[in-house]
Amino acid sequence: MTRTTQGETCGLGAALDVIAGKWKPTIVWQLHARPLRFGELRRLVPGISEKILFEQLRQLEADGVVHRRDHAEVPPRVEYSLTPAGAALNTAVHALAEWGTRHGRAARAQAALAESTG
Amino acid sequence: MTRTTQGETCGLGAALDVIAGKWKPTIVWQLHARPLRFGELRRLVPGISEKILFEQLRQLEADGVVHRRDHAEVPPRVEYSLTPAGAALNTAVHALAEWGTRHGRAARAQAALAESTG
DNA sequence: ACAAGTACTTACAATTACGTAAGTGCTCCT
DNA sequence: AGGAGCACTTACGTAATTGTAAGTACTTGT
Secondary structure, eight states: OOOTTSOOSSTHHHHHHHHOSSSHHHHHHHHTTSOEEHHHHHHHSTTOOHHHHHHHHHHHHHTTSEEEEEOOOSSOOEEEEEOHHHHHHHHHHHHHHHHHHHHSHHHHHHHHHHHHHO | OOOTTSOOSSTHHHHHHHHOSSSHHHHHHHHTTSOEEHHHHHHHSTTOOHHHHHHHHHHHHHTTSEEEEEOOOSSOOEEEEEOHHHHHHHHHHHHHHHHHHHHSHHHHHHHHHHHHHO
């Protein structure tokens, strides 16, 4: 999205640059409990392609949100986990998630339905 | 970004659908204090084109975040303001913004610089 | 020998978001 | 009469993001 050209007054732009990929929130969410291998992550995020998963992991790594640990074994074993910054991001994101549940598109559709139904 | 096809376990996807446009955070931020007219908004968000501003306002309106009040005058006068949901979103977004200031790309670059310089 | 799994990697196509430029009908100002 | 401002609206083009399909080198299981 490359929002960095804008002179955002606060860090919001920077945060959105990090988390606003189509699959990134899901990836971070899956990692919040324990480290996961590439294949596990692929299975836990249904619909994502290997290429995209890999790309977004690289970006999250570059942004200091996930840590990549290569065990240098054969067959390959690589574990992805959240850095402290990643864990903090996961926390910071909870307020947004709650807003989504309460006011987001789906929630509003539900509310409208409830209103019309009775 | 159309994340809605994904079965997000929480409302995060919904929230990001609403706020993740390139200019949307800035727009919402500008509206947090007082209602603004289209032209005011355009001047307060330098770099945005009329088309994009209009599009993103429409989406924010459809998502229940901003309210559009047409005074039905001539020359036209239209005021945009935050709905209660919009105000809540603005609040929810603060945690993210703070994360950005502390851990975001720019902040990390700064930190790295400070480390190498002194 | 052959299929399947590991974690990537490449080339290319499709989709989506964003941007540029111009036009609409109206009124006020000079 | 000419220009500027209001709030849009349209047509079209570019750039970014995501997706599809296949291939790499290696090992394990049948």
